[in-house]
Amino acid sequence: GENVEQHPSTLSVQEGDSAVIKCTYSDSASNYFPWYKQELGKGPQLIIDIRSNVGEKKDQRIAVTLNKTAKHFSLHITETQPEDSAVYFCAARGGGSQGNLIFGKGTKLSVKP
C-alpha cells in the first residue's frame, strides 16, 4: 500500500523567511496530493492540492511542486507570517478505486516574529 514520508518533523523560521516541507510517496499510481494545515483544536484545513498531471501550482504565498519520477512533492511558503504557525500535513491518494488519503506524520512550523 501507499506510504508517505514527511520531513522535517519540526521547522522554525523567522518571520519573512521561506519554509519548505518535503514529502515522498511509494505508490507510483498515486495521482492526488493535498496539503493540510491544522491549528490547535481544529480539523485539518486544505491549503493547496496538486494533481498528477501538473508539476507546480501556486496560490499567493503558497506553492506546491510535484516530481512524479522521483515520487516526491514539496510545499513552499514564502514571506512567512506568525499566523502560518501550525502543523502541516501532506497526503497522497492512490489511483485505484480506493479513495482514502494516506497522510505524512506532519511538520510543526513555528514562525518567530
Next chain:
Amino acid sequence: KAGVTQTPRYLIKTRGQQVTLSCSPISGHRSVSWYQQTPGQGLQFLFEYFSETQRNKGNFPGRFSGRQFSNSRSEMNVSTLELGDSALYLCASSQLRGRGSQETQYFGPGTRLLVL
C-alpha cells in the same frame, strides 16, 4: 455553504462502553470518510462511505463500524472502548467518488474522545 459538522465535539467515556459519533457533510457531498488522529500514529484512515455503501476500510478492528444515511450524513460507532481509542476522530466529505478520484476532501473540526 456550511462546512462539515461533527457532533459531539468532546466526549468522555469509560472502558467497555460504546460511543456513536455523527458527521454531516457539506451540502451536495456524497462521500464521507472517517479518520482517527493520535499523537503517536498520526492521521489514519478508518472507512469511507458513498451512497450509503462502505467503499473502503482501513486497518482497524471490527469494534469500529460506521454507516451512511440517505441524506449522506454518517455515523461511526466504537464498541467496547479501550484506553487506546482516545483520539480525535475526524470526518471528511467530498463531492464525488469515482475510480481514481481526485476529489478534494474537506475536514470537519473533529470529535475528541477520551476513554478513562
